[in-house]
Structures are given as structure tokens and as C-alpha cells.
Amino acid sequence: MAQDRPEIRFHDEISSEWEALHRSRTFKARTAAMFELLGNADLNDQRWLDAGCGTGTLSRLLAARGCDVTGVDASPEMIAAAHGRPADGKLAELLTFRQIPTIANLPFADRSFDGVLCASVLEYVPDVAQCLAQIHRVLRPGGLLLVSVPNRGSLLRQSYKFAHAASSRISVRPLFRYLAFSRFDTSHAAMQSLLRQHGLTMLATGFAGSPLPPALDRRPAVGTLINILARRDD
Numbered sequence: 001m002a003q004d005r006p007e008i009r010f011h012d013e014i015s016s017e018w019e020a021l022h023r024s025r026t027f028k029a030r031t032a033a034m035f036e037l038l039g040n041a042d043l044n045d046q047r048w049l050d051a052g053c054g055t056g057t058l059s060r061l062l063a064a065r066g067c068d069v070t071g072v073d074a075s076p077e078m079i080a081a082a083h084g085r086p087a088d089g090k091l092a093e094l095l096t097f098r099q100i101p102t103i104a105n106l107p108f109a110d111r112s113f114d115g116v117l118c119a120s121v122l123e124y125v126p127d128v129a130q131c132l133a134q135i136h137r138v139l140r141p142g143g144l145l146l147v148s149v150p151n152r153g154s155l156l157r158q159s160y161k162f163a164h165a166a167s168s169r170i171s172v173r174p175l176f177r178y179l180a181f182s183r184f185d186t187s188h189a190a191m192q193s194l195l196r197q198h199g200l201t202m203l204a205t206g207f208a209g210s211p212l213p214p215a216l217d218r219r220p221a222v223g224t225l226i227n228i229l230a231r232r233d234d
Contacts, residue, residue: 007124007181008074015055015077019085022057026211030225031058033208033218034119034148037229041144043067046114049138051103051131052121056082056095062117063087063094070113071097072106104130108138115144120225123150123182132198139232145200148209148225150185156210157185157224188226200230 014021021027044066050059053071055078062069073079079099087095100107103118104127116135122128135145150157160176167174174180186194192202207223216222 005074010178010181011054011073011075011124012077015075015081018055018078018081019057022055026209029214029217030148030208031061031119033206033214034146034225034227035061037146037204037206037227038144043115047112048115048117049106049108049113051106051116051118051135052124053082053097054078056085056097058117058119059095059097060085060087060091062115063091066094067115068094069096070108071095072100072103073097074100074102104134106134106138110137111140111143112138113143114140115146118145118147120148120150122147123184125184128184129194129198132194132200136199136232141232141234143232144203145195145230145232146228147230148227149191150182151207151209151220151224151226152185152187152190153220154207154210154224155221156212160224186226188220191226191228195228195230199232199234201233202228202230204229 046067048062048067048069050069050071053059053073056071059069059071071082076099079097082097116139122131125131161179164174164176164179195202206227207218207220208227209223209225210217
């Protein structure tokens with residue numbers, strides 16, 4: 001239940017702010033950097049899973065490219081907000097949202113999807129490897145995974161973690177509250193190895209996520225996220 005899982009409770013609490021956050025300059029830039037990895041790939045008529053869809057912001061971007069998108073999330077409030085967002089005509093027909101307990105146990109048949117999007121989700125799950133195994137299972141051979149994970153090498157993320165730890169000692173609402181639940185971070189090399197262990201080949205990567213200009217944000221020592229495009233090869 002959500003009340004037993006503080007990371008879900010946290011996302012329930014911020015669900016009403018999520019769309020506004022995605023309209024901010026920083027979030028628009030990080031989304032653009034992630035989707036750049038897809039380039040001009042033709043996604044029309046493909047079936048995609050948005051694993052950890054929140055209020056469906058990125059699901060709608062995929063649907064706008066012609067995908068049939070199923071968005072899942074463990075937060076009931078996020079899913080309620082996703083259902084509450086208006087979508088016109090064809091776009092509405094391409095979007096399905098449902099609440100599930102965890103992406104570590106996806107309720108879909110093997111090889112169900114042409115692509116999986118998993119944006120800033122793996123840091124909140126207790127078993128990253130199990131989630132990747134499930135993503136591999138539901139991807140068809142040759143299917144794509146577009147994923148973002150926290151960048152362990154980011155000096156900015158390290159400073160955020162320090163500020164969170166320090167402010168936690170003096171305030172019940174510390175700075176960067178999400179870091180109380182965002183536990184997993186990784187390096188490019190470690191993530192490449194982890195993906196390979198789960199039958200996924202890294203095709204392209206980039207760094208993003210900070211509020212700094214792109215010339216700095218895209219540097220490995222600055223960008224707080226690693227964006228990755230991978231493929232199921234078997």
C-alpha cells in the first residue's frame with residue numbers, strides 16, 4: 001500500500017505540482033535532452049510503455065509522435081492526475097493510464113512493447129536489477145529503452161545531497177526533499193554493465209538535468225542525469 005512506502009507517499013504529495021514542474025525551463029531542457037536520443041526515429045503505430053509515468057507528461061509526448069502509450073505508476077494520485085488531464089481526439093485514443101504496485105512486476109505479457117520509457121524512476125525503486133529484468137521481458141527483440149538515471153559523477157548532485165543532509169538536521173522540510181527517497185545513482189560505465197547483464201545494449205547517452213546552460217549541463221561532471229537509449233538485442 002502507498003502509505004507503507006514513503007517514496008510513493010512523497011509522489012502522491014507532489015502530484016498536484018508535477019505538471020507545473022514539467023513546464024519549468026529546467027524540466028523542459030532535461031526532457032528535450034532525453035528525447036534527442038530518439039532523433040527522428042519513426043515511432044508511428046508503435047506500442048510503448050511509460051514505466052513510472054507520473055501525470056503522463058512524457059506519455060503525451062510519445063503519443064504525439066504516433067505511439068500507442070500505456071503509462072503505469074505506483075502513485076494513485078499521479079495516475080488520477082494523468083486521467084484528469086484533457087487530451088483531444090486522436091491523442092486521447094493513444095493514451096492509457098493505470099496504477100500498479102511496482103514496475104518490478106509488470107502486468108504485461110512477454111514482448112508486448114516496441115519501446116519502454118523510464119524517466120527518473122529507477123532511483124526510487126528498491127531493486128533496480130529486477131526492474132530492468134522486467135523491462136527486458138516486456139520489450140520485443142530490437143525494442144528500445146529510453147531511460148534516465150541519476151549521475152553519480154555530477155558535482156551538482158553531490159552538492160544537492162550535502163545540502164539535503166545538512167538541512168535535514170535542522171528542518172522537517174529539508175532542501176531537495178526527493179533525495180530522501182532517491183537512493184540509486186550510477187556512472188556511465190556501471191550503467192552500461194548493468195544494462196548488458198539484462199540483455200540491453202547501450203546505443204547512445206547524454207548528460208542533462210541541471211538548471212545550468214546546456215554548454216555546462218551536458219558535461220559529465222555537471223549534468224545530474226544520465227540519459228540512455230538502449231536496445232534489446234536478443
